[in-house]
Amino acid sequence: MSMYQDAIIAGFGGQGVMLIGNLLAYAGMDAGLNVTYIPVYGPEMRGGTANCTVVVSDDVIGSPIIRSPLSVIIMNGPSLDKFQPLLQDNGVLILNSSLIDPAKTNKDRVRVYAVPVNEIADQLGNTRMANMVALGAYVQATGVLPVKRVQDSLPSVISAHYSHMIPKNAEAIQAGADYVIQHGQYV
């Protein structure tokens, strides 16, 4: 049975959606898999929402661009409006419930994991790690890769200058995964 997973990761510019997309792709590569990462760039990049698409597979990857993804990480309201309708039936939706009311999700059609990523990151000492919390939740919910594999790839996306931040970011990834284990799916 071949392994395949694709994800669209979307939020405001500045929430770090490109960074966690890159981290997910690096982790896939470091696990020996094939990966593609493509940022959506264009007028959307200026001020509004940013998004990227990551594909991870043990087979040769055809398209790096996906219209109807198997999973999404949604960090802001406009991204929910845009990508929830495109998510495949029974697909995984990681929702930033710090900013978005989970009642807005279509929980009967897709599998929603509502994670208060900002609050969890705050408790760890830095709101800016909310993206890592979301990625941890995503990795746990989809099982695409082991959580530790993703943590171990952090040095690939965090420059040497900020290497002292790596343990905290690894903690944030773990916290996101733990939240999904404890709270499960939003029903």
Next chain:
Amino acid sequence: MSQPNRIFIKGNEAIARGALAAGAKCFFGYPITPQNDIPEFMSQAMFDAGGQFVQAESEVAAANMLLGAAACGIRSLTTSSSPGISLKQEAISYMAGCEVPGVIVNVSRGGPGLGDIGPSQADYFQAVKGGGHGDYKLLVLAPGTVQEAYDLTIKAFDLAFKYRNPVMLLADAIIGQMQEPVVPWTPENRDPHEGQDWGLVGAKNRAPRLIKSLFLDDGALAGQNQKLQAKYEAMKAEIDQELFLTEDAELIIVAFGSIGRIVKSTIRKLRSQGKKVGLVRPITLFPFPADVLLRLAKEGKRFLTIEHNMGQMVEDVRLSIRMVADSDFYAQLPGTLPTPDDFEQPILKALEG
């Protein structure tokens, strides 16, 4: 399946690294989206490699600097995107006329005019049918993956010097901006005297050489054109393409570059539903893999050409299989982002015939 030597880079960076691995010593460019990662990377890396990096005053200047460096027998390149490539055409025609080897990279975007900054394949005609004036051809290579962007950039330099002809790498904004693992490599056993037997390398102790594209003597230009045509004919030895599930296919999709890989996802899905669809992905756009297509046509297969333009390569597909078969065409509109879903209905329709 772990490959520890893989690096995770953008297509643009793969092109830059491939050029350096091929031994490029001069880069001339001018900024334009979506290829700016190439000059950005080169500005440091070319310096580190002991070469020359010039951000020229315009695309026209950059292309003429390439003409000059190539005339000296130095591995050199210029990179740009569609509107900038249009500006370079005069120098490219001169390079073909002078028979000097340079590499021109087009990370193409939407047109005509300034178009947009998104992906498009609408520069196919410009790349393979001329672009500049006169009866000349470029060798044109179209990568479909980031690894191929690296590999074909190296190949572009080898072919440019083998045929003393400008070579174009035709990528697009998808290949340029996407990231994929790449296994970097450096070619071995390069000829240390490359370009020395014809290039302008200093005439001490020998007769001076003249590199020119002006042939005014009676019969001289006719002879030069015959010589060029013979060279373009000989380039057919370089024809390359990827065949994907063509053996038992009833319908052959013909698509190049980014579209050639995106449609693979569609083909896999339709195969899982029992639809007999295959793919021919031309890797050399000139010379074109006409013989492969003709062979498949004679086997009774039908054709659908898919491009991210309004219909350009489809003319070469139809020429290749004329008298035997025809090709349908599906246009992915420039200005839209292609996904595998876009191709499903057009393929199913073509299958019903």
